[in-house]
Amino acid sequence: MTARRKILICSALVFAMLACGTTAPTPKPPDVFLTGMVWKDNDQDGQQDVAENGLPGVTVKLFREEEGIFVFQESTLSANAGLFDFPPLAGGFNYQLEFVEPAGYHLTGQDLGDDNFDSDVNPITGRSVSTRETIAIDAGMIPEL
Numbered sequence: 547m548t549a550r551r552k553i554l555i556c557s558a559l560v561f562a563m564l565a566c567g568t569t570a571p572t573p574k575p576p577d578v579f580l581t582g583m584v585w586k587d588n589d590q591d592g593q594q595d596v597a598e599n600g601l602p603g604v605t606v607k608l609f610r611e612e613e614g615i616f617v618f619q620e621s622t623l624s625a626n627a628g629l630f631d632f633p634p635l636a637g638g639f640n641y642q643l644e645f646v647e648p649a650g651y652h653l654t655g656q657d658l659g660d661d662n663f664d665s666d667v668n669p670i671t672g673r674s675v676s677t678r679e680t681i682a683i684d685a686g687m688i689p690e691l
């Protein structure tokens with residue numbers, strides 16, 4: 547076998563390996579679960595304190611990013627303990643929540659202190675951070691006395 551022929555055969559083999567062997571199917575991104583809690587931030591410090599209760603009946607709207615725009619999908623209400631959730635959402639998209647301030651309440655400050663107990667919502671826009679992954683999104687509401 548000539549050196550030139552050997553190179554040709556090897557090139558063909560490498561090409562075949564690239565064409566056939568390396569195209570593993572793309573795994574489907576896992577579902578996204580968005581849950582959270584709306585609570586009464588009575589002391590207005592942006593943190594869920596032990597003595598502060600959940601706030602039921604707050605409308606939470608779900609948006610999904612499509613071609614750079616967040617498009618409304620559906621809404622839900624916070625339940626008795628202030629908890630809410632959405633059905634499993636298709637992975638691979640950015641999601642964002644909007645919290646509608648009920649009469650007599652306004653949103654507390656965002657990202658104040660410990661992330662496990664803070665409010666994840668911009669009080670000007672009512673919108674949360676956007677996420678592609680399962681996270682808890684909480685919203686503190688300050689009662690207007």
Ligand SMILES: [Ca+2]
Binds near residue numbers: 588593
């Ligand atoms: Ca508080």
Ligand SMILES: [Ca+2]
Binds near residue numbers: 665
């Ligand atoms: Ca948080």
